[in-house]
Amino acid sequence: MSFIEANNQTGRGPxxxxxxNRKRKRDNTNNTSVTLLPSRALPPGRRMQPDGIEQSxxxxxxxxxxxxxxxxxxxxxxxxxVWARRITDAQLLTAMSKEEIFSEATSVYDNYVEVLETGxxxxxxxxxxxxxxxIIPRGVETHEVVGIVLLLRDVLARSLFKxxxxxxxxxxxxxxxxxxxxxxxxxxVAVSFVQERExxxxxxxxxxxxxxxxxxxxxxxxxxxxxxxxxxxxxxRQLTEQLLRGIRMNRAKVVVVDITGVPxxxxxxxxxxxxxxxxxxxxxxxxxxTGLSSEIAQTLVTIGVDLHKVNAVGDLQxxxxxxxxxxxxxxxxxxxxxxIEQPV
Amino acid sequence: xxxxxxxxxxxxxxxIQSVLTDADLLCLRDSLAERVGQFRSxxxxxxxxxxxxxxxxxTRTLRAIAHMLKLLxxxxxxxxxxxxxxxxxxxxxxxxxxxGTALDLEEGLSYLGDGGGQ
Numbered sequence: 001m002s003f004i005e006a007n008n009q010t011g012r013g014p015x016x017x018x019x020x021n022r023k024r025k026r027d028n029t030n031n032t033s034v035t036l037l038p039s040r041a042l043p044p045g046r047r048m049q050p051d052g053i054e055q056s057x058x059x060x061x062x063x064x065x066x067x068x069x070x071x072x073x074x075x076x077x078x079x080x081x082v083w084a085r086r087i088t089d090a091q092l093l094t095a096m097s098k099e100e101i102f103s104e105a106t107s108v109y110d111n112y113v114e115v116l117e118t119g120x121x122x123x124x125x126x127x128x129x130x131x132x133x134x135i136i137p138r139g140v141e142t143h144e145v146v147g148i149v150l151l152l153r154d155v156l157a158r159s160l161f162k163x164x165x166x167x168x169x170x171x172x173x174x175x176x177x178x179x180x181x182x183x184x185x186x187x188x189v190a191v192s193f194v195q196e197r198e199x200x201x202x203x204x205x206x207x208x209x210x211x212x213x214x215x216x217x218x219x220x221x222x223x224x225x226x227x228x229x230x231x232x233x234x235x236x237r238q239l240t241e242q243l244l245r246g247i248r249m250n251r252a253k254v255v256v257v258d259i260t261g262v263p264x265x266x267x268x269x270x271x272x273x274x275x276x277x278x279x280x281x282x283x284x285x286x287x288x289x290t291g292l293s294s295e296i297a298q299t300l301v302t303i304g305v306d307l308h309k310v311n312a313v314g315d316l317q318x319x320x321x322x323x324x325x326x327x328x329x330x331x332x333x334x335x336x337x338x339x340i341e342q343p344v
Numbered sequence: 345x346x347x348x349x350x351x352x353x354x355x356x357x358x359x360i361q362s363v364l365t366d367a368d369l370l371c372l373r374d375s376l377a378e379r380v381g382q383f384r385s386x387x388x389x390x391x392x393x394x395x396x397x398x399x400x401x402x403t404r405t406l407r408a409i410a411h412m413l414k415l416l417x418x419x420x421x422x423x424x425x426x427x428x429x430x431x432x433x434x435x436x437x438x439x440x441x442x443x444g445t446a447l448d449l450e451e452g453l454s455y456l457g458d459g460g461g462q
Contacts, residue, residue: 279430
């Protein structure tokens with residue numbers, strides 16, 4: 001709905017009885033939210049300007065934005081250059097070359113103008129995501145991205161000031177239309193960037209979690225599972241899951257779990273470990289625990305974990321040897337093997 | 345539903361095809377005991393790959409079958425317990441003590457071939 005229509009309605013609106021000055025104040029405060037969306041009905045009373053001057057009929061917010069957009073299109077080259085220069089001056093986006101900054105600046109500028117024109121931020125959102133995806137790995141920081149968008153906002157505002165410098169009322173109205181839109185754009189870009197960044201962080205967390213408990217095959221049917229770092233109950237659960245899955249996938253018969261790198265263990269985790277060993281047995285694999293430190297051994301005995309089903313060997317080497325024995329492998333030095341007669 | 349029992353050389357293979365009721369389990373127990381006597385089998389493989397739940401009754405019955413068949417001269421091995429099922433069973437304290445287990449049918453056969461895994 002346009003400003004004119006809003007004008008016509010004012011008399012019947014719910015706020016019609018409110019004293020003039022109060023009405024004005026309210027307009028002032030929520031001016032930012034709705035102006036961009038021409039389809040949404042404006043509340044009655046919106047037509048009042050902060051300074052109390054009646055809007056001249058014929059200049060609707062959509063019309064103002066159109067004027068604005070055409071102004072920005074006309075001065076595209078010059079404004080874009082000013083902006084790119086200010087980005088360089090402010091030492092933002094230092095990870096990117098001048099040409100890159102300029103080409104990205106062009107796309108951002110065009111997207112920006114498009115949002116002002118259409119009022120829909122979807123295309124910009126998609127572009128911002130895509131841009132973030134490209135620049136995050138290169139070490140671009142949040143403050144830089146927000147900074148360049150705010151710079152563009154300032155550059156455009158400056159150019160508007162310049163254009164309307166002798167004409168205060170139109171300037172005011174244009175800014176009224178422009179500012180909320182610009183804020184919304186800045187908001188959108190910043191949110192997209194942060195969301196993209198959070199997505200990457202989540203992805204990496206997942207990867208780290210996966211990597212923290214590798215299940216490795218050393219021989220046919222022999223897996224090792226080196227554990228490093230503190231085991232909490234969540235990690236213990238994940239460990240169990242990976243171990244059992246590993247047994248199934250590699251058709252393992254023996255698994256060596258090496259806990260040399262585990263500083264301490266509490267009773268919950270110890271019991272979990274014993275349960276994992278039992279579960280592995282149900283799947284037809286036997287588990288050898290190696291690298292129990294003396295502290296852990298002591299803890300296990302003190303807290304009374306049922307250990308008679310646990311096959312423990314001192315170190316990883318011993319564990320692998322024991323596993324090979326269980327699997328029927330025999331490893332020997334070449335020199336120990338039966339000497340082959342060399343023909344003389 | 346009846347569990348088919350196949351004879352493979354000196355071994356019997358009971359391959360569970362669907363979820364079993366308690367009555368089915370008891371029926372399986374009886375027919376296995378009968379077949380072991382009939383064929384003079386040395387080993388029995390019970391394949392539970394399709395089961396996503398193995399409750400306490402099933403565990404107890406499986407253990408009873410294993411001990412009973414042992415008395416009849418046959419080694420029993422349970423094969424194909426799924427990872428989730430295995431861990432759930434252990435958490436409930438159902439550990440199939442004294443019963444042979446193996447990853448799948450093939451492993452089960454080689455387990456029996458080795459002389460019932462010491």
